[in-house]
Amino acid sequence: MPIEPQTPLIDRFGRVHTSLRISVTDRCNIRCFYCMPLENVRFKPRQELLTFEEMTRVVRVAAGLGINKLRLTGGEPLVRSNLSQLIRMLREVPGIQEIALTTNGILLPDQAADLKSSGLDRLNVSLDAISEEMFERITRRQGVQKVFDGIAAAKAAGFGNVRLNAVAIQNLTECEIVPLANFARENDLHLRFIEFMPLDADRAWDKSKVLSGQQLREIISREVAPLRSVNRHDKSQPATDYEYADGKQRVGFINSVTEPFCGACNRLRITAEGQLRNCLFGMEEWDARQVLRNGGTDTELSERFQSCVQAKKPSHGMDSPDFVPPERAMYQIGG
Numbered sequence: 001m002p003i004e005p006q007t008p009l010i011d012r013f014g015r016v017h018t019s020l021r022i023s024v025t026d027r028c029n030i031r032c033f034y035c036m037p038l039e040n041v042r043f044k045p046r047q048e049l050l051t052f053e054e055m056t057r058v059v060r061v062a063a064g065l066g067i068n069k070l071r072l073t074g075g076e077p078l079v080r081s082n083l084s085q086l087i088r089m090l091r092e093v094p095g096i097q098e099i100a101l102t103t104n105g106i107l108l109p110d111q112a113a114d115l116k117s118s119g120l121d122r123l124n125v126s127l128d129a130i131s132e133e134m135f136e137r138i139t140r141r142q143g144v145q146k147v148f149d150g151i152a153a154a155k156a157a158g159f160g161n162v163r164l165n166a167v168a169i170q171n172l173t174e175c176e177i178v179p180l181a182n183f184a185r186e187n188d189l190h191l192r193f194i195e196f197m198p199l200d201a202d203r204a205w206d207k208s209k210v211l212s213g214q215q216l217r218e219i220i221s222r223e224v225a226p227l228r229s230v231n232r233h234d235k236s237q238p239a240t241d242y243e244y245a246d247g248k249q250r251v252g253f254i255n256s257v258t259e260p261f262c263g264a265c266n267r268l269r270i271t272a273e274g275q276l277r278n279c280l281f282g283m284e285e286w287d288a289r290q291v292l293r294n295g296g297t298d299t300e301l302s303e304r305f306q307s308c309v310q311a312k313k314p315s316h317g318m319d320s321p322d323f324v325p326p327e328r329a330m331y332q333i334g335g
Contacts, residue, residue: 008066009305011278011312015265019069019236020062022055023272023334024083028076030104030139032128033204034167034196035330038140050274052086054292056093058270061301063095067268071100073334075272078107084118091119102126102165102335106143108150112157123154124163126335129176130183138173151187163190168211170196177216181224185249192239192252198318199280199330213253217242220251227251236266262315268308269334276304278312280333283324 009017027043028036050058059070070090077083090099100122101115108125115123127147129135135144154162166180167173177193184191193216198205221227227242230250238261239252255261269277274289286308291300 006064007302007306009268009309011309013263013312013314015263015312016066017266017268017309018066019071019267020059020067021071021073021267021269021334022059023073023075023270024055024077024086025049025075025080026272026331027079028074028104028331029079029106030076030141030143032126032139032167034138034169035199035335037329041331044273048273048289050270050272050289050292052082052089054274054289055086055270056089057292057298058274058288058301059090059093059096061298062268062305063093064298065302065305068095068097069100070096070098071102073102075331075334076104076107077101078103078111084111084114084120087115087118087120098122100124103150104139105147105150105154109146109153112150112153112159116157116159120159122161122163123159124165125151125154126165126167127151127180128166128173130179131176134173134176138167151189155187161190163192166191166193167196168193168216170209170211172209173211174219177219178223181220181251184251185224185244188249190250190252192254194254195257197256197280197330199333207257210257212258213240213255214258216253235264256316257318260315260318268305271332271334276308277333278308279316281316281318282313283327284311 031038087099090096098121099119101120102124105125105127125147128138130144132144136142151162164184180191193213195213196205196210217227226245228245230241230243238254240255241250241252243250270288271277274292275285276288277285286304288301288304291304
């Protein structure tokens, strides 16, 4: 039976927050240009990152406020040692119904089975290209075969409906659209394309580089198979899903730039060093670590959550002429 929240996390616009994204590390084993700089990356010292015990305490408080879904992110979460132990700890928190994880897949071959046995429910694998040349151009590392092996290991471990996340970039990844769609269909994977967002450390984003969901949908319908819309049962989900007319899997489009879905957003975030954020593009943060490490109470943590939610804006403002990208890049916030 679901646990009734003490004081639900409802913002000024009536949005109820039930999902928390937890960055477990800012470190990563690849260097995707839309997320991290190539060189001179300044990672947080280990002692500044939340411990597993601290993360679990935060989740216990959040669950009391109505949070029931968690997603572990990074950086690359699988570079954090003993991650399965954290999942086991979070699994025991009353009120948590689902734990998911987003990974680049490179370390999955060795960890997939343990992740499954620890209680992880769902996996998203980031894969922007299936050709080694384009994979290396985007990630600035080699290793696409390791990702393939990781996907296979995840399926062998019992993860059903593994999702692929692919960032789409104008004048770069068009050649990967059809191969990615065919790869996903052939391997029974739910592919989702994500519009390129202004979260790159190099500050090279420009709206002209956005390959829109509409463009992607037209290409796939024309060159792979016709698509038909699917009812959106959960309005808070970021992807607009379509299914292939032949019934062979689905493809989703996360149109953060061209079709913002802020009106139904139910997500909060906490960075690896314990800063609460109410929006991926927000500028303000609420320090949970300060409460955790200075003898603060659960009530004080709850108040940080409530303050964070009440300050949430109606939208990310990306379509506004005075929009300013956040100072922190994706790897510093949590994907």
